[in-house]
Amino acid sequence: MNTFGQLLRVTTFGESHGPAIGCVVDGCPPGLALAADEFSHDLQRRATGKSRHTSARRETDEVEILSGVYEGQTTGTPIALLIRNTDQRSKDYSNIAAQFRPGHADYSYWQKYGIRDPRGGGRSSARETTMRVAAAVIAKKWLQQRFGVTVRGYLSQLGGITHQGFDWSAVEDNPFFWPHAAQVPELEAYMDALRKSGDSIGARVNVVADGVPAGWGEPIYGKLDGELAAALMSINAVKGVEIGDGFAAVSQKGSEHRDLMSPQGFLSNHAGGILGGISTGQQISASIVLKPTSSLRLPGATVDTSGSAVEVVTTGRHDPCVGIRATPIAEAMMALVLMDQALRHRAQCADVGEVPPRIAGSVDG
Numbered sequence: 389m390n391t392f393g394q395l396l397r398v399t400t401f402g403e404s405h406g407p408a409i410g411c412v413v414d415g416c417p418p419g420l421a422l423a424a425d426e427f428s429h430d431l432q433r434r435a436t437g438k439s440r441h442t443s444a445r446r447e448t449d450e451v452e453i454l455s456g457v458y459e460g461q462t463t464g465t466p467i468a469l470l471i472r473n474t475d476q477r478s479k480d481y482s483n484i485a486a487q488f489r490p491g492h493a494d495y496s497y498w499q500k501y502g503i504r505d506p507r508g509g510g511r512s513s514a515r516e517t518t519m520r521v522a523a524a525v526i527a528k529k530w531l532q533q534r535f536g537v538t539v540r541g542y543l544s545q546l547g548g549i550t551h552q553g554f555d556w557s558a559v560e561d562n563p564f565f566w567p568h569a570a571q572v573p574e575l576e577a578y579m580d581a582l583r584k585s586g587d588s589i590g591a592r593v594n595v596v597a598d599g600v601p602a603g604w605g606e607p608i609y610g611k612l613d614g615e616l617a618a619a620l621m622s623i624n625a626v627k628g629v630e631i632g633d634g635f636a637a638v639s640q641k642g643s644e645h646r647d648l649m650s651p652q653g654f655l656s657n658h659a660g661g662i663l664g665g666i667s668t669g670q671q672i673s674a675s676i677v678l679k680p681t682s683s684l685r686l687p688g689a690t691v692d693t694s695g696s697a698v699e700v701v702t703t704g705r706h707d708p709c710v711g712i713r714a715t716p717i718a719e720a721m722m723a724l725v726l727m728d729q730a731l732r733h734r735a736q737c738a739d740v741g742e743v744p745p746r747i748a749g750s751v752d753g
């Protein structure tokens with residue numbers, strides 16, 4: 389299943405070391421201005437080789453628009469995007485082509501298909517997320533133009549380090565998407581020591597959407613939070629998803645968790661902007677946990693394809709913390725889900741219009 393979405397359908401294809409990766413975005417309304425250079429900002433935010441804290445592979449990640457755009461505008465036909473792979477080093481994988489990295493999809497892909505492309509992780513590589521980010525450039529632009537919706541994320545935890553302050557303006561100024569500039573030296577020192585040790589670490593990324601109007605989401609099986617959770621969980625290495633207060637709700641009382649309402653707006657947002665699977669007009673908030681990368685140069689016990697016990701050592705250019713590059717990917721999945729839901733809401737409920745009373749997302753607007 390390489391396609392997701394209902395009215396906005398995104399299909400991705402390609403392997404990490406194949407000639408190219410790509411996607412087809414079907415269902416984008418006509419008339420949206422779109423040029424190839426608009427993709428580079430988000431693609432560069434996600435790319436490898438940008439700091440010593442991520443994989444050193446250097447891809448240009450230049451998008452070719454193959455279809456769906458005429459004279460700078462979307463035409464309503466499928467938009468096909470292509471990125472050629474240019475910096476594959478497949479020999480890094482020759483030693484482990486017949487071994488299963490513990491904690492990696494190597495084994496489960498082998499069990500399912502009986503064959504796998506081991507070069508750079510093949511289809512299970514995080515390289516695939518490039519095309520999600522590319523597809524979401526279209527969704528982010530449409531959401532912004534049509535509804536004023538913005539989708540933003542940040543790294544909120546790296547291993548045991550949590551952010552001790554918050555400023556959106558800090559997020560894009562460091563290689564971690566960290567919201568508190570004063571802690572960046574601590575993160576750099578932590579990552580330098582981790583990289584030297586040959587180990588990896590998990591992380592948490594938070595993502596929010598502002599400006600989403602009340603009413604998006606399709607109960608019961610197309611709930612906004614259900615589809616968000618599925619989309620975020622489909623990102624490589626994600627092991628947990630929370631919406632709003634998420635798992636903290638286990639120890640909250642109802643009087644604490646419910647978001648009180650006033651004519652001026654909601655007084656809190658424990659729900660993450662979604663009630664009954666439908667947006668409330670509040671900020672949509674989610675967070676994801678990414679496991680530590682399983683491609684390690686530290687030896688580990690495993691088996692090979694003939695079932696013999698072997699010790700595996702992974703060489704190659706790996707991320708010691710995939711969470712560091714995950715912020716634009718989480719934003720992408722949220723934006724794609726929101727655009728799909730916006731189109732579906734328009735299809736069924738456009739005639740309903742704004743139902744009074746419509747209160748603000750928060751008391752301060």
Ligand code: EPS
Nearest residue numbers: 436443445508509513514515704705706
């Ligand atoms: C990845 C392994 C590395 C990363 C890759 C994700 O691949 P390689 O060994 O070919 O360098 O560089 O990430 C990307 C190339 C990318 O664009 O995100 C993995 O196993 O997921």
